[in-house]
Amino acid sequence: MADVQLRQITKSYDGKNNVIHGIDLEIPDGQFIVFVGPSGCGKSTLLRMIAGLEPITGGDVLIGGKRVNDEPPRNRDIAMVFQDYALYPHKNLYDNMAFGLRLRKTPEPEIKRRVMDAAGLLRIDHMLDRKPAALSGGQRQRVAIGRAIVRQPKVFLFDEPLSNLDAQLRGEMRTEIKKLHQRLGTTIIYVTHDQVEAMTLADRIAVLSAGHKMQYASPHEIYNRPAALFVAGFTGSPPMNLLPCTLRDGKIDLGGGAVVDLPAPLQPVATLASELRFGIRPEDVALAAAPEATALSATVVLTEPLGAETLVTFQVGASELISRCPASFNLKPGSPMTIYLPAEKIHLFDAASGNALR
Numbered sequence: 158m159a160d161v162q163l164r165q166i167t168k169s170y171d172g173k174n175n176v177i178h179g180i181d182l183e184i185p186d187g188q189f190i191v192f193v194g195p196s197g198c199g200k201s202t203l204l205r206m207i208a209g210l211e212p213i214t215g216g217d218v219l220i221g222g223k224r225v226n227d228e229p230p231r232n233r234d235i236a237m238v239f240q241d242y243a244l245y246p247h248k249n250l251y252d253n254m255a256f257g258l259r260l261r262k263t264p265e266p267e268i269k270r271r272v273m274d275a276a277g278l279l280r281i282d283h284m285l286d287r288k289p290a291a292l293s294g295g296q297r298q299r300v301a302i303g304r305a306i307v308r309q310p311k312v313f314l315f316d317e318p319l320s321n322l323d324a325q326l327r328g329e330m331r332t333e334i335k336k337l338h339q340r341l342g343t344t345i346i347y348v349t350h351d352q353v354e355a356m357t358l359a360d361r362i363a364v365l366s367a368g369h370k371m372q373y374a375s376p377h378e379i380y381n382r383p384a385a386l387f388v389a390g391f392t393g394s395p396p397m398n399l400l401p402c403t404l405r406d407g408k409i410d411l412g413g414g415a416v417v418d419l420p421a422p423l424q425p426v427a428t429l430a431s432e433l434r435f436g437i438r439p440e441d442v443a444l445a446a447a448p449e450a451t452a453l454s455a456t457v458v459l460t461e462p463l464g465a466e467t468l469v470t471f472q473v474g475a476s477e478l479i480s481r482c483p484a485s486f487n488l489k490p491g492s493p494m495t496i497y498l499p500a501e502k503i504h505l506f507d508a509a510s511g512n513a514l515r
Contacts, residue, residue: 159221159311194365236305415474436504442480
C-alpha cells in the first residue's frame, strides 16, 4: 500500500494550452478517492498520468514517496481496471487472471494461491473454467477486478469501471467494490462521471471542471458545504436550487416580491460580491414552519411522484424552486401554499468567481 501525491500537475497536448491546470492532491495510504466531473473535465487524463499511460507536461507524481514521472507503468506498482473489460476471449477466467503474473515469471503455486484467493473474494471461484463469452457484464467486470487484485499492487486505479452495466447491476457492483476496499485496505483512485457513485464510494472526492480542481473534501463536505457554484450544481439529484438574487435592506431579494432573511453568519461577507447566487438543497425547502425559517408564498408548478417521495416544483416570486416532499403530497399544479427556507441551510455564491461566500 502507498500514498499518492500530485504536485502542480499540468497537461498540454500542444505545448501551449493546458487541459489540466496545476492540480495538487494528497491521497493518504489506504483511502478511497474518487475523481468526479462531467465528460471532458480531465479526470481520466489525470488518472492515466498517475498510471504512466499519459506523459506529464508539468509537476510531479509521487507514489509511496517516490517520484514516478519517468517510470514506465510496469514499474509503478499499480493495477488498473478499465471501462471495457479487456479480457482475452480465448482464455478461461483462471488464465485471464493469471496472465499478468505469468508474464512476471511468478511461480505457478503462487499464481494459483493468488488467483484462488481473489476469485473467492469476488465469488467467481466456481466458474474459473469458463470463458468470457459465457459471462454476464457484471461477472466480466469481477474478472477484470480480480486480474488487478492478484497483482497485489500498492494502488488500484479504476477508470469508470461500471459505466457499461445497467442501473441495477451498477448498484450491486458499487456495493461489492466498497466491501472489497474494506477488506483489502489498499489505496484506490476511482474515476466516474456519476456523482451517486462518487458520494457512496469515496472517503474523499475531487470534483473537477475543465481541468481545474473545484473542491477536494469528504462527501459530506462536498454536499453540505460546496466550495463553488459548479460543485453545488453538479452534486445531488436533483442538484441544489441556484437562483439569481440581490441584497436589499439587509435581505436576500429573489425577485418578484420574494424576500428571504439574510442568515447572520453570511452578513459580513454577502456584500463582498457584486453579483450573487442564492442556493438551497431541495430537501431543505420545507413545508412546515421551523425556527429561523423564512416563510414564502409559493404556487405548485409541477409534481413528480417517485414512489418514496415526490419532487415538487414551486413558483416563488420570479423563480422556481424544487422541493423533496413526502410521497403523500397531492396538491395540483396551480395550488397556492406556503414554504419555509431555514436560515442555516441557505448558501450564497459570488456569481463572478463562482466561489461560495462563507
